[in-house]
Amino acid sequence: MDFIQPVIQVIYDSPIPTSIRESEWTFPIIQTFHILGILLFYGAIGLVDLRIVGFVLKERPARDVADGLLPIAWVGFVVMAVSGGLLFAAQAAKIYTNLFLLTKFGLILLAGLNLVVFHRFAGRAIAIWGGEGRTTPAYARVSAGLSFLLWTGVIVTGRFIAYF
Amino acid sequence: MSLEDAFIWLGETPPGIFLAESTPAFAVVQSIHILAFGLLGGAILALDLAALRVVFRNAPLAQTGRLLLPVFIASLAIAAVTGLLLVAAGPLKYYTNPLFAWKLGTLAAALAVHLALYPILTAKTEGRSRAVAASLGLISLLLWFGVAILGRWIGLI
Numbered sequence: 001m002d003f004i005q006p007v008i009q010v011i012y013d014s015p016i017p018t019s020i021r022e023s024e025w026t027f028p029i030i031q032t033f034h035i036l037g038i039l040l041f042y043g044a045i046g047l048v049d050l051r052i053v054g055f056v057l058k059e060r061p062a063r064d065v066a067d068g069l070l071p072i073a074w075v076g077f078v079v080m081a082v083s084g085g086l087l088f089a090a091q092a093a094k095i096y097t098n099l100f101l102l103t104k105f106g107l108i109l110l111a112g113l114n115l116v117v118f119h120r121f122a123g124r125a126i127a128i129w130g131g132e133g134r135t136t137p138a139y140a141r142v143s144a145g146l147s148f149l150l151w152t153g154v155i156v157t158g159r160f161i162a163y164f
Numbered sequence: 165m166s167l168e169d170a171f172i173w174l175g176e177t178p179p180g181i182f183l184a185e186s187t188p189a190f191a192v193v194q195s196i197h198i199l200a201f202g203l204l205g206g207a208i209l210a211l212d213l214a215a216l217r218v219v220f221r222n223a224p225l226a227q228t229g230r231l232l233l234p235v236f237i238a239s240l241a242i243a244a245v246t247g248l249l250l251v252a253a254g255p256l257k258y259y260t261n262p263l264f265a266w267k268l269g270t271l272a273a274a275l276a277v278h279l280a281l282y283p284i285l286t287a288k289t290e291g292r293s294r295a296v297a298a299s300l301g302l303i304s305l306l307l308w309f310g311v312a313i314l315g316r317w318i319g320l321i
Contacts, residue, residue, distance in 0.1 A: 028320045035198075035316050036309065042199070043206025047235070056235045060220065060228075068219025069210060155202070156195040163191045 004096070012093035020090040027090060034083040038158075040076030042151060044069040049151075052136055052144035063130030100164055104157040111150040118143040171255035180252030193249050200242035201312070207236040208278060208308050215286065215301030217294075225286045225297055229278075236278065263321060267314035274307035 011017060020026045050056045051065040088095070095101055122140055129137055165173070174180055183190050214220045214228045251258045258264045277300055286297045 028317070031320075032313055032316045036312055038198070039202045039205045039312055040209070042202035043204075043209050046203050047206045047210060050235070057231050059231055060223070064220060068213065069206075072209065072213070152199055155199060156192075159195045159198060160191050163187050 008092045008096045011089050012091075014089070016086070017089035017092065020086060027087070030083050030086050030090075033079055034087060037076050037078075037080030037083055038155060041073050041080050042076070042155060044073035044076060045151060046148060048073065049144040049148040053141050053148070054136060061130055061132045061134075062136060063126055066126065066130065095161065098161055098164065100157045100160040104154055104161065107150050107153045107157060111147060111154065114143055114146050114150060118147075168259055171251070171259040174248075174252045175255035177252060179249055180255070183249060183253035190250070190253055193246050193253075197243055197246035197250060200239045200246060201315070203235060204239035204243055205308055205312070207232045207239065208274070208304060211278065211282065212301040212304045212308075215282070215297040215304075217298070226283070229282055229286075240275075258318070261318055261321065263314050263318045267311060267318060270307055270310045270314060274304060274311055277304045277307065 020030065047056060048066050048069050051058075051060070052062050057065055088101075118140070122137075122143070125137075126140070129135065129140065175184070183193060210219065211225075211229055211232055214223070214225055220228050281300055282297075285300065286293055
């Protein structure tokens with residue numbers, strides 16, 4: 001893993017991360033966007049996941065809940081990812097070996113993988129089982145439950161980076 | 165007992181002392197606070213977007229509100245309890261922080277919109293009530309973003 005350290009150092013020393021690090025206000029302002037992105041993303045994806053699992057909004061077709069809230073989740077995701085990338089770059093050399101950061105990256109990868117697998121196998125089928133009064137298939141409920149737990153883990157490990 | 169005494173008393177309770185001394189425990193409680201806050205925000209967002217006719221366009225707004233109420237109440241309860249625990253871990257820090265009162269005030273306004281104004285003003289979804297609902301949706305979204313921003317900055321000033 002010797003090649004990682006020099007790459008991290010180049011990112012860390014590049015102009016934008018350096019200016020974020022050296023400014024008094026830029027860092028907390030980006031942090032504010034990061035938390036807003038997290039809240040949008042987690043609030044939206046969390047409700048969709050919990051609907052598919054069958055905990056909330058059971059009287060509404062899963063497809064309606066997903067159609068309404070997934071665009072919001074994507075907006076939140078973009079805000080979260082861009083601000084998160086900047087926050088990471090600004091501190092990269094100091095935190096790239098942080099155990100919680102690495103766990104967080106691992107969980108994000110798993111959450112992405114879960115999403116890809118879910119769409120590969122269920123993608124268009126939601127149009128059928130997601131309708132009014134239909135039973136949600138077990139694989140969809142497992143995948144949604146997994147998504148909820150993985151993103152929860154991402155937020156928790158993210159919060160812990162600041163303390164350790 | 166003054167308000168300041170109440171904050172000090174909170175800090176001397178067993179959970180307050182425990183959380184003041186344990187960084188991991190504090191970070192766990194803070195994480196749960198953020199998660200519950202996120203879900204509460206999700207429920208608020210879903211109703212606001214329904215009021216703005218972005219989602220659940222064909223369903224009565226009052227019904228959407230009723231369906232979201234369990235998530236709303238459960239996540240609010242968790243966020244409130246964990247919030248109280250976070251204050252107990254460092255009460256004077258919050259007592260003297262001007263943003264803390266602003267956050268609670270904004271939160272109270274956001275909750276009032278959802279628990280009082282929505283049910284009263286949007287019982288019907290026709291005509292004028294639709295414009296009223298859209299305004300409520302917009303006001304609520306702004307209040308909610310305000311609570312989140314103030315929450316972040318409490319820890320920064």
